[in-house]
Amino acid sequence: MPTEIKIPAVGESITEVTIAKWLKADGAAVKRDEVIAELESDNATFELPAEADGTLKIRVAEGETIGIGTVIAELDGA
Numbered sequence: 001m002p003t004e005i006k007i008p009a010v011g012e013s014i015t016e017v018t019i020a021k022w023l024k025a026d027g028a029a030v031k032r033d034e035v036i037a038e039l040e041s042d043n044a045t046f047e048l049p050a051e052a053d054g055t056l057k058i059r060v061a062e063g064e065t066i067g068i069g070t071v072i073a074e075l076d077g078a
Contacts, residue, residue: 002074003052007039009068014041018065019072026058030075037072050075 007017020038024030030050037048050056054075060066 002057002076003054004071005036005048005051005073005075007066007068007070007072008048010039010041010044010046014068016065016067017041017046019060019062020045022058022062024056026056028056030054030056053077 010017017039018041020040022037024034024036030036030053032052033049035047036050036056039046039048052075054077057074057076058072059074060070060072066072
């Protein structure tokens, strides 16, 4: 079963973030804790690490703004 990667809560007042940049391509092999994306809020930029080892399957495109808790990718083979 794939591991879902969700947008984490990054601050009390932040309700949505933008995917500024995917640092790993769709289909890339990633390791746990490897940074896979950069997220932006109104005030800051955050790094998003992989939660497990696996193959990245991106579900939300760069530049999209999404709410906290939204699934943005999956890791297969984790």
